[in-house]
Amino acid sequence: MTSSPALNRTQSLTDALRQSRLHMRRCFAQYMEKGKRVMKLHHLMDEMEKVIEDKSERDQVLGSDLGFIVCYTQEAIVVPPHIIFAIRRNPGYWEFTKVRSDDLAAEHINVADYLKYKEMIYDEEWAKDENALEVDFGAFDFLTPHMTLSSSIGNGVDFISKFLSSKLSRGDDSAQPL
Numbered sequence: 001m002t003s004s005p006a007l008n009r010t011q012s013l014t015d016a017l018r019q020s021r022l023h024m025r026r027c028f029a030q031y032m033e034k035g036k037r038v039m040k041l042h043h044l045m046d047e048m049e050k051v052i053e054d055k056s057e058r059d060q061v062l063g064s065d066l067g068f069i070v071c072y073t074q075e076a077i078v079v080p081p082h083i084i085f086a087i088r089r090n091p092g093y094w095e096f097t098k099v100r101s102d103d104l105a106a107e108h109i110n111v112a113d114y115l116k117y118k119e120m121i122y123d124e125e126w127a128k129d130e131n132a133l134e135v136d137f138g139a140f141d142f143l144t145p146h147m148t149l150s151s152s153i154g155n156g157v158d159f160i161s162k163f164l165s166s167k168l169s170r171g172d173d174s175a176q177p178l
Contacts, residue, residue, distance in 0.1 A: 016065035
């Protein structure tokens with residue numbers, strides 16, 4: 001039976017955490033100390049610097065697989081006893097991994113679960129409410145042009161400019177929506 005790609009990525013995070021188990025337990029304890037919160041990459045790195053004071057040890061951890069994963073983390077959600085990482089290894093692709101702070105066990109989660117954890121920071125009762133209102137604006141987005149190549153990311157102004165100029169150059173009726 002083949003495992004899913006998500007399991008392989010989660011397994012790589014679990015292995016990376018085990019390589020630096022002592023440091024990661026201390027880092028995670030530091031992350032948990034302030035309670036529920038959202039941590040951006042610079043917060044994760046600042047806390048790691050406090051825990052791993054020796055620069056050579058810190059460089060060794062950051063040079064490992066764990067450092068590679070941490071560098072691609074956009075944000076982490078701290079909801080004790082878990083830390084949920086939003087990792088963006090490639091443009092347009094996200095993965096979400098929940099890690100228990102006490103035993104460093106990692107588990108891949110979906111976007112909906114990630115958002116529930118994020119909502120728990122602000123209103124835990126609402127996040128657990130099955131009847132809470134969810135609005136998905138994706139249905140209204142079908143006419144908007146989309147970039148399909150990852151090499152296009154960061155070139156949005158050029159993309160929209162080309163799209164609009166091609167629409168306007170089609171004829172007199174094409175300018176009607178404007």
